[in-house]
Amino acid sequence: MTAGKAILLGLFAGFVIVVFAALAIIASPLWMPPTYESTETAPVVSGRAYPGNPDQEARLVRAEDERLVYVRTVSSAARWRVDDLDGPYRLHTSPTLTLVLPARAQPYTMVDLLSLAPDTLVRQPDGSYLLSENIVVLGGATLNLESADGLTLRMQSQADAFVSIVTFGGSLKIAGTPEHPFAIQSWDAGAGTVDTSTNDGRAYLRVIGGNASVQNASLSSLGFWSGDTGGLALTGTHPVTGFDAATDAAEAPAVAGARLLPSGALANGADPVAPDYGYVSAAIDNVTVTGNTFGIFVSDAKGVTVRDTRISGSLVNGLVFHRFVTDSVVSGTVSSDNAIDGFAVDRSSQNVVFDGITSERNGRDGVSLDGQPLALGPNARGTAVDLYGDNRITNSTLRDNARYGVEISGGRNVEVSKSRIAGNEAGIVVNHGTAGVSISDNVLTNQVKQAISIRDTVSNAEIRWNAITGGDTGINVRNAGAVVQSNRITEVSNHGVSLVGKVPEVKVSGNAIGGFGAIAVWNEEATGGVVALNDFSDWRPAATFEGVVRTIFQPLTVVWLLLGLLLIGTALTRHGPQFGAFRNPYAEHVPLTSLTRGVVSRDSLSRDVVGGGS
Structure with a gap:
């Protein structure tokens, strides 16, 4: 192989390597199939540790x-x-x-x-x-x-x-x-x-x-x-x-x-x-x-009323309604920078209204509502197995808490409405078999993961007329029953709605879903559920490997690439004395002056004449 051929072959190989390396770099994060982001896969957030002496303080109590x-x-x-x-x-x-x-x-x-x-x-x-x-x-x-x-x-x-x-x-x-x-x-x-x-x-x-x-x-x-x-x-x-x-x-x-x-x-x-x-x-x-x-x-x-009060810097929770607190109202109250929850309603408390509250920068949840029964079956004290509930959060602001804006754990007939929830790991999480929850007319902005998550045997959940912006997933339903209707979801980065597990009682309809994730409504790991009549006009699918390849290799691009490869291949494979080496293309058209000086002396002509005469 001549030196010219070796150079051309090297250039060709380098070109191919660069093209495929660029494709691999661009598409490397796109090989994974789309998934949903679960709040349970993150490290457990339990709030800031208590600074005291547990043994000594328990004895003092x-x-x-x-x-x-x-x-x-x-x-x-x-x-x-x-x-x-x-x-x-x-x-x-x-x-x-x-x-x-x-x-x-x-x-x-x-x-x-x-x-x-x-x-x-x-x-x-x-x-x-x-x-x-x-x-x-x-x-x-x-x-x-x-x-x-x-x-x-x-x-x-x-x-x-x-x-x-x-x-x-x-x-x-x-x-x-x-x-x-x-x-x-x-x-x-x-x-x-x-x-x-x-x-x-x-x-x-x-x-x-x-x-x-x-x-x-x-x-x-x-x-x-x-x-x-x-x-x-x-x-x-x-x-x-x-x-x-x-x-x-x-x-x-x-x-x-x-x-x-x-x-x-x-x-x-x-x-x-x-x-x-x-x-x-x-x-x-x-x-x-x-x-x-x-x-x-x-x-x-x-009949407890708490109004226009400010609670901050508590070593455990801000405001706690522990056992058997009923018919109580908290309004216009701010709970911030507490070690665990800003507001907490524990099991057996019910008919509690939070109106116009603010809960921010707490070590775990903004508001925690636990309506689970005090016992799950026969027990030493004969405690009833009733669910508790009829609790409401309205017109409130829940932001920048380390875990959830609101957690609803069990209970019945719970409402979260007309509230602003922003900057939490997850906005509203409903779990532990809550029976009947209404989440409506809320503005949820820039949660880290899910704006609303309904999971684990929750039934009769209604999620309507909420405005959700940002975050990984707008609404997630897992092994639960819910109506997801007439919500506006924008700027999410993975899915607008994700359905996981057994969801036969789920209906997703009439929602306007915009974002740039893999799939607007992801239900590939779900059984049951109805998804219909949603508006995906503002959804911009995220790049996939196939999409990148289709974008790069447009028809005209392929034509020019083939022509280039054809020319290079021809240059490497043709044989003959006129091929195989670099030559001056104008070698046959050089001026005479480059071959001779173009001057004939009289003496040389005389010698030629004399010679010819003899």
Whole structure:
């Protein structure tokens, strides 16, 4: 092979290699078949870890429960065992005393407390008041902490002791003004600041039965470990026994004000008293809650209203409706930057309305609604297997939460409507056999994965009139029943709607689906379901290998490529003396001057003549 042929062959081989390499690079991500993106394949998001000491704090919670049962028992016995007992009194409850406020017609006020506890409610140089003993409000009594001047109550909370304010069927009222809220905070006197550590317990407020009214107030850095001791708790009761205060009675300091009872003697022989009060009710209005363990914790309550309140920085959840909370409304309230959920409704709570709330930047979900039964079958306590529900979220904003904007786990008759949901891992997730859920008129924007996900035996779900923009998938239905109708889906990057598993009761119709994913409605791994009359005019299919090949190899492109290959092939295969080497194409047309100088001398002509003559 000549050098020219070798060069041409090398050029041809290089050209072919470059073309096929470019095709491989372009098409490499396109060989995989289209799939759907599941939220369950991502790492589990469980919120930010609790910073305290679980073992120590759990023991302190138990001790607090025992102390309260002891106070209730002794207070009941004191009515008939102590002569001339009239008005408030104190009990030995290690490590601090407990001031008991019994029933009376007039509310107890800050003025009364200063008179009853001059040594344990002390005005500080900055004008605040430091409380260093527990207060218990019995049924028929009201503690009214009210000030128009913005009073600050600091509750002792340090390594050796913390205090609490608890009502037993009584009422608690806390009120300031919009300009001057009434502030309550934990206080570490040694450090001269609020108590941010829960390891050794922390001051808290709790209303057991009765009624609570908190308005124009600020609550900060309260509570530890449990919901009952979590900061501001509105609860029922739990039977606990076993507190023993007599061991430290001799060491209790004498204080002025209310009478100190010989509590050890009163407790002997007295049985724990069952509470004679039921549900708690509460009205919370224009309250700022910052840095509590649970921002606000509610259980066994009816008719709770929370309005225009701000909850942030909680070590667990923002607002919790735990067990048996019914007929309650939360409106105009913001819950943000909490370690787990912004708002949580647990099993057995129902008829709860969230209207105009905002839940953002929480460590797990914006709102969590759990309507599953408390038991799935026969059980030791005979608990019913009922579903709970009739909960609603309307006109709300749920954004930038680490996992879901809303999670609905079981229950019945749940509604999410007219809300704005943005920037979560998934917008609305419905699972665990929810029976009847309506998701309508919502605006869902830029979720990481799915805007709406209906899965795992959910039935009778209606998804209508929602506007969905961005994200991997607009609506995902897996092993569930749903009507997906009249939604507008735009700018999704994988599928507008994906159907997976057994979906015989699914109907997808009347939706306008736009985006640039592989397939607008993906149902290749689904059995059953009806997909009809959807508008795909704004759908731009994503590139596939076949599509790339068709785009590159247009008919005219193929013609020119073949002509080029034909010319190169001809140059390499023709034989003959005139082929096979590079030559000057004008070799036969060179000027004469290049062959001779073009000058004939006289001498040469003379010699030719003479020679010729001879």
